[in-house]
Amino acid sequence: MTVCISAVGVAAPTLRLSTRDVNAAWGKGGGRGQSAVCASDEDTLTLAWAACDRALDAADLAACDIDGLWWGTTRPPFAEGPSWTHLAAVLRLGPSTDGSLCSGSTHAGIEALLAAADAVAAGRVQRALVVMSESLLPGTGTGVESATGAGAAAVLLTNEGPAPLGTRVTRSVPVLDRYRGDREPTTREAYDGRLFREEVYLPLLTDVGRAAGAADGARWSLPDPDGRLGPTLGRKLAVGALASAQSRAELGDTGSASPLIGIAAALATVGPAVVMAYGGGRGTALNVDVQAPVPGADRVADDLGQGRPASYTEVLRARGRLIAAGESVEMAVPPGSAMFVRGNVEVLGLLGARCVECGTVNTPPSIHPACISCGSDKFDIVPLARKGTVQTFVINHTMPAPFEAPLPLVVVDLEDGSRIQLQGATTGADLTIGGPVELILRRYSVERGVPIYGWKVREITEGSAS
Secondary structure, X not given: OOOEEEEEEEEOOOEEEEHHHHHHHOOOOXXXXXXXXXXXXXXXXXXXHHHHHHHHHHHOOOHHHOOEEEEEOOOOOOOOOOHHHHHHHXXXXXXXXXXXXXXXXXXXXXXXXXXXXXXXXXXXXXXXXXXXXXXXXXXXXXXXXXXXXXXXXXXXXXXXXXXXXXXXXXEEOOOOOOEOOOOOOOEEOOOOHHHHHHHHHHHXXXXXXXXXXXXXXXXXXXXXXXXXXXXXXXXXXXXOEEOOHHHHHHHOEOHHHHHHHHHHHHHHOOEEEXXXXXXXXXXXXXXXXXXXXXXXXXXXXXXXXXXXXXXXXXXXXXXXXXXXXXXXXXXXXXXXXXXXXXXXXXXXXXXXXXXXOOXXXXXXXXXXXXXXXXXXXXXXXXXXXXXEEEEEEEEEXXXXXXXXXXXXXXXEEEOOOOEXXXXXXXXXXXXXXXXXXXXXXXXXXXXXXXXXXXXXXXXXXXXXXX
């Protein structure tokens, strides 16, 4: 059965780190390029959500239309825990949604894509959402620190669509390259870069690329860990168009997300394409026949280009490698307590309780057993709108760790008539009473080693709306 890409969406983190700044910090001169880095409230899950949200928007589908979710990321937010279910909840997918989480190496993204394709081909699911996301923590001062980027891309797979998937080729060899040991926070680079290049990467992926049998004129997305290996592999394969060059220059090495990020913009034009992945000694190539423009591909360049320059110091703070001394404030309630077990669905899914009697939306539902307007106890649980206007706000300029000042607290009147108070996603300098805003997923904190997620308010400006 034919499996096709029907829509695509991408997401990039907030910060951009210059290679020159990293080199200067370690007493080295020069350096070209940049990499994308997550802000302190972003990670691989928030990026995955944003990419999936845009793919669904491009396909003009609601969450109830999706019956499968496959996610590939080298390092999920929970080393052991509810990573997949958290992503499914923030996307508002149903409890019977099929799918899986692939992780453990930068090959995880392509593994998720192929597993979803097999499920669609077998008829197990009708519409599969596949997302590849990455936000690795490189070792400080290592050769890959300035090259390690972050980003996400999502596609919708169906039996009919503008870009059918074609042949796939996989090869493997048991070698140790980039890895992270147990209880180690950072990912190590390859022990011998030249050995990896000459004995592993180039011969393995050259074999995979040639076996893929790509059509003449195909656009290629190639894995490029250091900014040089991708073009070198392209020359060996006589690649005419390296579609992934632009996203690599913008974001750096996006690891398990690079196959889809690299080819996403090329899905806007008709012609053959090839996505390749590498990780953990495995290489895979997949042919894609773009027969018509894929919805969402036309906005890829704009979405990947959103970001601001950040200093090396700011990036170290965002990555948790530069921590201020002193006391920090912990939540009084453990993340595994009854409050989170009972409240996670409504908080992550952004749900409200609409009064059957008067129509007032009460948020959050669990702390409103009676309607705040009429006192009724009869409710319908409904998803809240994601856009609205600022009713009022206050900006806190002094906050204890792990909170970062300035921290806006914003009261928003949502488009569905409900009112909610949330943190602001920025400093709040651009907030105005009555101004348009949207709600976006962010990581609030890491409590006892557990990431805590919620929704924040962001001003809607031209090109910012998700």
